[in-house]
Amino acid sequence: MIEVQGLTKYFGSIAALQDATFSIEAGEIVGFLGPNGAGKSTAMRILTGFFPASRGEARIDGYEVHENPLEVKRRVGYLPENVPLYDEMTVKGFLTYVARMKGVARTQQAEELDRVMEKCGLRDMGKRTLHQLSKGYRQRVGIAQALTGSPPVLILDEPTVGLDPGQIVDIRSMIKELGGDHTVLLSTHILPEVSMVCDRVIIISRGHIVAQDTMEQLTAAGGKTLEQAFMDAVASDRSSGTEETQ
């Protein structure tokens, strides 16, 4: 469903992402794991067509993201990192707007709205203005926005950040439910989250992909915990990085 080949992004002379290659099968839930500033958001923003890569190519459902932006955007639901919303609108007004933007047929808009609001626990929040919402509810609206139109691919940038423990559990179980019907790529720096939600993990550090494997493979090899596997992977990148500079 998602194929990424040698993806590289420079901001000035700084490489935010270097030669990233991975692929994700339809129906998989894959976690993007990495320290802050590792290049997770950069990779996601390229996949969603927010900005183009400096080099390399990324395909979603066979469409190259830069060459067929509309086809790609129709297939992707995206939750940006800081959950930007039109603060002056109501929850329902905003989601109606999103449905319109995503080309949901007029006759199905009401139904679609009910579906995503139900799924994200926003049923009684329709009349609330977005700027009054707590961080947790903003996050839910952001996810509802991504789900609207039922795109086959979901790209969620840190979907559980800033939520209380109860909400985290809710959102995680929601994401698990979405797998199967949807291909989900989510980013996080919370290790246990990945083991709970994802089928497969891509560990990224300083712009490089340092490991990618199923949960079992990563941890079972040598009976390591995910923490150890993560630290090892990140450390191996650090040491190879210093060798290069020497």
Added chain:
Amino acid sequence: MTNTFAVCRREFASFFLTPIGYVIVGMFAAISGIAFVLSLFTFAKMSVEPTAYGFTTAPDFAETLLSPYLVFCGMLVMFLTPLITMRLLAEEKHRGTMELLLTWPLRDRDIIFGKFFAALGILITMMLVIAVHMALIGSITPFEPAVLLFGLLTVLLMGSAFISLGLFVSSVTRNQITSGTITFGISLLLYVVGNLGEKMPTANPAPPGWPEILRTFIGHAYALLRGLAMELSVDAHAGEMALGIVQPRDIAYYLLFTAFFLFLTFRAFESRNWRT
């Protein structure tokens, strides 16, 4: 097309979900109302004793009241459009919603035209105030509908020129204050440059002692500069049109002005593909 309309609708509605729409339309109503009353008083005085104002007969209604009033409204639009346009794209970038717009299945043109028409919608709302004034006059004295029609067209064309300029500035800034200030500055600059053009002497400024070829060159360059200064001015093309004397070049001026800045806005959008 439906997407353009949806963007436009949300943008227009958000003007009135926040105070800004009411403030702009309200200010326009107050200021244009006072201007209308003032020009009406002046016209009444002129009609009572036309000789005191240098007229031999009762002054022409369109020339002494309608046209100056509509041109004034056009200038008022110039002062108010930065307030309309400063938020159009700068705000989207500032609060991050640009990331939503650019990752939804929209074309650049849906976003740009949607925003442009929303701002134009605010302008038309403002012009409803002018329509009220015109209806008031119409109830007192009959006048040529063509004058009114082209007068309103003048305001609309001037407004769309300023809006396209503001939209472009908004597309290259993140901060609304910066966006509004630059738009206002450029608008005002285009206004005063016309006054400068009128004051520039027509004679070739090069000293007579200089070689002929150099003099010719400077003469042409100067004439071009002077012509530009006079023709670029935004109000130079408004006065006659507001009188109902419509010349294609005046309409073309505003349409080209608008098209040029819309074109630049498209380029600014595309720049995200190569800028790092």
